[in-house]
Amino acid sequence: MENNNDDYGYGYAPPEEKSPEEEFFHSVYIGGVERKNHIGVVEQAGKLHIRGVKYNLDEVCFIITHVKPVLVRKTKVNGKIKTACFSYQNTKPWKGSTGNICPSNRNDRDATPACNGCRAEVILAGLLCEKSGKPILNGKQPIFVFVRGRGVKSMNTYKYLDEIAKVDLPPIFPENPSLEKRIVKNKRYVTIVKKGTVGTDFGIKNVFEFSFGPKIDNKFIQKILKIQKETIPQFNEKFDWSVNIQQAVQEDHEQQESSGSDYAQSEPQTNQEESKHQEPQTEGNPSGFDFDDIPF
Ligand SMILES: [Zn+2]
Secondary structure (H helix, E strand, O other), rough: OOOOOOOOOOOOOOOOOOHHHHHEEEEEEEOOOOOOOOOOOOOOOOEEEEEOEEEEEEEEEEEEEEEEEEEEEEEEEEEEEEEEEEEOOOOOOEEEEOOOEEEHHHHHHHHHHHHHOOEEEEEEEEEEOOOOOOOOOOOOOEEEEEEEEOOHHHHHHHHHHHHHHHOOOOOOOOOOOOHHHHHHHHOOOOEEEEEEEEEEEEEEEEEEEEEEEEEEEEHHHHHHHHHHHOHHHHHHHHOOOOOOHHHHHHHHHHHHHOOOOOOOOOOOOOOOOOOOOOOOOOOOOOOOOOOOOOOO
16 A cells, blocks of 8 residues: 655555465465365365465474563453463463463462463474575575464473483583573574374374474574574564563454364473484485575
């Protein structure tokens, strides 16, 4: 819409509604039932799809930029699942969008009426890349993707985060162990996502399966950190539903359509079983790709 100062002097245009395909962070999801999508591509059941980017994949590789745990409480209103309460966990103690304080573990939340049904979710977002770690660009721009570990999908996601926590490499910032642990460790390897399955009380469900790809060359870590920092506003806009709880409702609707219902299942209890430590691949780097090619 043109905003021409010469005519009315006030060219108000309503904020543009972005379709999920145009968003900055593209959802990675597992096809529930086969369906033809908006561009006529048949999204096969059980395949991985990156909304607005690529479809019918067996694996998706990305370099983690952001990891964000949140708390979500769902309710069913007229047969539709809606978000009743949401915590971005950006205060201490955590607060929900309804104003209640969210206890930090599942048992305490279940024992608190306001938080009963509150479930932990964790979002892993990052730069889409080839298996080598070479970023896949759209023109000159990197493509950001995310997976949401929730419901049955949360267990593997937490397990993978556990494995990341155990990564034992010489630190990039030895003088700052906290930064290393919180922000840097998850950027040391390419993350590979595939589809797995898990048996539940509700039958066999599709889940994400995570594994380490090649190690990222140390010289790229600074650049990835910079990208992480510079995209925090976009990340918050997309994932901080406490700002706009309506957004949460839309997203849920979308999720239901694309990947079938995956609520009402378990999240790991506070005493997680010791996960098998997976040996990351050690060879390789992003095939000489220079992150400086990405304009930021
Ligand atoms: Zn809560």
